[in-house]
Amino acid sequence: MIxxxxxxxxxxxxxxxxxxxxxxxxxxxxxxLGPNGAGKSTTMRMILGLDAxxxxxxxxxxxxxxxxxxxxxEIGALLDAHALHPGRSxxxxxxxxxxxxxxxxxxxxxxxxxxxLDAVGGRRVGKFSLGMGQRLGIAAALLGDPEVVVLDEPVNxxxxxxxxxxxxxxxxxxxxxxxxxxSSHLMSEMSLMADHLLVIGRGRILADCSMQDFMTDHAAxxxxxQAPDTTKIEALLxxxxxxxxxxxxxxxxQGIDAPAVGELAAxxxxxxxxxxxxxxxxxxxxxxxTADSVEYHAKSATxxxx
Amino acid sequence: MTTTLERxxxxxxxxxxxxxxxxxxxxxxxxxxSTWWTLVTTLVLGAGLTILMCWGNADWLASADADESAGSxxxxxxxxxxxMAVVLGALAVTxxxxxxxxRTTFSAVPTRGRVLAAKLLVLTAVMFVVxxxxxxxxxxxANPFLENEGIGLALEGDVARSMYGSGLYxxxxxxxxxxxxxxxxHTAGTISIVLALLMVIGNMVMLxxxxxxxxxxxxxxxxxxxxxxxxxxxxPNLLDPWAGFGVFLVEIAALLALAWWLxxxxxx
Numbered sequence: 040m041i042x043x044x045x046x047x048x049x050x051x052x053x054x055x056x057x058x059x060x061x062x063x064x065x066x067x068x069x070x071x072l073g074p075n076g077a078g079k080s081t082t083m084r085m086i087l088g089l090d091a092x093x094x095x096x097x098x099x100x101x102x103x104x105x106x107x108x109x110x111x112x113e114i115g116a117l118l119d120a121h122a123l124h125p126g127r128s129x130x131x132x133x134x135x136x137x138x139x140x141x142x143x144x145x146x147x148x149x150x151x152x153x154x155x156l157d158a159v160g161g162r163r164v165g166k167f168s169l170g171m172g173q174r175l176g177i178a179a180a181l182l183g184d185p186e187v188v189v190l191d192e193p194v195n196x197x198x199x200x201x202x203x204x205x206x207x208x209x210x211x212x213x214x215x216x217x218x219x220x221x222s223s224h225l226m227s228e229m230s231l232m233a234d235h236l237l238v239i240g241r242g243r244i245l246a247d248c249s250m251q252d253f254m255t256d257h258a259a260x261x262x263x264x265q266a267p268d269t270t271k272i273e274a275l276l277x278x279x280x281x282x283x284x285x286x287x288x289x290x291x292x293q294g295i296d297a298p299a300v301g302e303l304a305a306x307x308x309x310x311x312x313x314x315x316x317x318x319x320x321x322x323x324x325x326x327x328x329t330a331d332s333v334e335y336h337a338k339s340a341t342x343x344x345x
Numbered sequence: 346m347t348t349t350l351e352r353x354x355x356x357x358x359x360x361x362x363x364x365x366x367x368x369x370x371x372x373x374x375x376x377x378x379s380t381w382w383t384l385v386t387t388l389v390l391g392a393g394l395t396i397l398m399c400w401g402n403a404d405w406l407a408s409a410d411a412d413e414s415a416g417s418x419x420x421x422x423x424x425x426x427x428x429m430a431v432v433l434g435a436l437a438v439t440x441x442x443x444x445x446x447x448r449t450t451f452s453a454v455p456t457r458g459r460v461l462a463a464k465l466l467v468l469t470a471v472m473f474v475v476x477x478x479x480x481x482x483x484x485x486x487a488n489p490f491l492e493n494e495g496i497g498l499a500l501e502g503d504v505a506r507s508m509y510g511s512g513l514y515x516x517x518x519x520x521x522x523x524x525x526x527x528x529x530x531h532t533a534g535t536i537s538i539v540l541a542l543l544m545v546i547g548n549m550v551m552l553x554x555x556x557x558x559x560x561x562x563x564x565x566x567x568x569x570x571x572x573x574x575x576x577x578x579x580x581p582n583l584l585d586p587w588a589g590f591g592v593f594l595v596e597i598a599a600l601l602a603l604a605w606w607l608x609x610x611x612x613x
Contacts, residue, residue: 051584084448084612084613085449087448087455088451088452088454088455089448089451089452089612089613090612091612098505104455105456106359106455107455108360109360110452110454110455111451111452111453114452116452118449118452119445119448121444122375122444122446122448122449123444123449124377124378124440124441124444124446125444125445126378126379127373127376127377128376131372131376134372134376135369135370135372135373135376136369136449136453138365138368138372139361139366139368139369139450139453139454140361140364140365140370140453141361141362141365169398179449183554225430260514305517
């Protein structure tokens with residue numbers, strides 16, 4: 040379990056993380072979603088004690104990570120898959136990591152096998168592709184068989200097969216009762232991976248709810264209507280209590296479902312050219328939710344928060 | 346709060362001992378080629394230049410014109426070998442900052458002082474052994490040329506001290522550079538600063554007139570520390586070997602204190 044209380048990180052002139060509270064529970068995959076620069080990586084670095092919070096606290100299993108009796112057995116983290124010495128082999132990289140926490144060397148072979156790098160373990164990581172580096176980072180995260188797994192953008196650089204593998208791995212780790220905390224800036228990816236969602240924008244938590252609730256609350260739907268004479272239909276629908284928005288030649292109707300629109304039109308002998316139920320995607324919902332933070336970043340050219 | 350899960354590892358395991366951190370740093374240092382290249386270069390240049398200079402100068406050193414001692418030539422290569430100790434000390438620290446791997450290191454060993462200590466101990470051991478072996482190989486290769494001219498040196502007294510003294514000096518240089526590496530966190534910056542300090546500033550201060558220049562020259566780390574690595578220094582105005590090495594150690598300790606303080610304060 041990870042718990043943050045009033046967690047704040049201020050850099051020279053920006054507030055990367057602004058007094059956030061959250062709890063990441065074991066046994067499920069918690070997605071940490073936000074646009075680039077929203078504060079995801081900074082938060083994860085604070086969880087691992089790499090960055091000191093300006094204010095507030097974050098604990099892992101009830102204590103600060105720096106006080107952990109067995110760091111790698113407690114948290115396995117993938118922060119930056121390219122943060123490797125290019126001249127060292129994958130196996131040697133895992134070997135020193137294992138040694139530092141007294142993890143038996145046999146575990147190195149096991150995790151290389153799990154991530155599918157057993158054949159290239161002896162190769163220097165400077166020659167690795169993006170995806171192989173990502174897999175090695177995940178191997179390092181699994182090395183200590185940790186209770187808590189933190190993965191920052193784990194699907195970056197992976198091919199479709201690799202992406203599916205990360206998804207099922209996250210699922211499996213959560214099913215084993217572990218705490219799984221995965222960040223992404225892609226809503227579509229999160230919707231396939233996460234049970235619980237933590238949306239962050241501009242250093243603040245914008246949503247903290249189950250994936251299901253997020254879909255219900257934020258993914259709005261409407262009925263798209265096209266017709267030779269939209270004016271009459273619009274008046275008719277409004278009379279029946281619908282919420283109608285005119286967008287170019289089409290009407291976007293909410294508050295009344297598609298069959299009802301069709302029946303009303305038929306009853307009044309009006310011709311329809313299109314009658315479609317449109318569900319706005321989760322991506323749209325996410326964009327709407329974080330519009331402020333994205334806008335902010337677009338306007339401020341100097342903003343380079345991590 | 347305690348987790349309800351029955352995962353005994355994190356809650357019951359003891360914190361891994363310092364020997365584990367030492368082993369990790371040992372694996373790191375020995376698993377990259379740059380380390381081996383640096384150490385081989387130390388040996389080849391450090392011993393090779395000593396042998397070359399003694400071969401070329403033995404007859405002159407034995408002649409009446411000689412105004413230098415054979416004792417200065419028997420460790421000649423130790424004037425160049427510090428460059429490699431600087432490179433090794435820098436790389437052991439700054440490649441981790443350059444690549445971002447330092448964050449993996451501090452995730453695995455959150456008590457940063459242990460990482461600092463382990464790195465320095467491993468560097469000290471490696472550089473002491475390689476430095477001493479380099480000096481000995483140089484002696485064994487160079488002394489026959491001196492013996493041919495009747496000015497051979499016995500491996501005792503100041504000559505023996507200069508052998509392990511070479512190891513101590515190179516270890517000190519590597520540790521000092523590593524400390525600067527933790528402060529500067531940048532490979533080229535670290536190497537430039539230390540080399541400038543050893544090779545340029547150490548000689549430039551001689552230009553300052555009077556006692557101040559004389560005193561500064563004596564305490565500059567390259568000058569203070571180098572005396573122990575040679576039986577007879579080319580520069581007659583240096584501190585005594587052990588006194589100089591003491592000054593050198595104090596300077597290293599000051600840099601380490603600064604490095605440790607910054608390491609605790611700064612975000613990784």
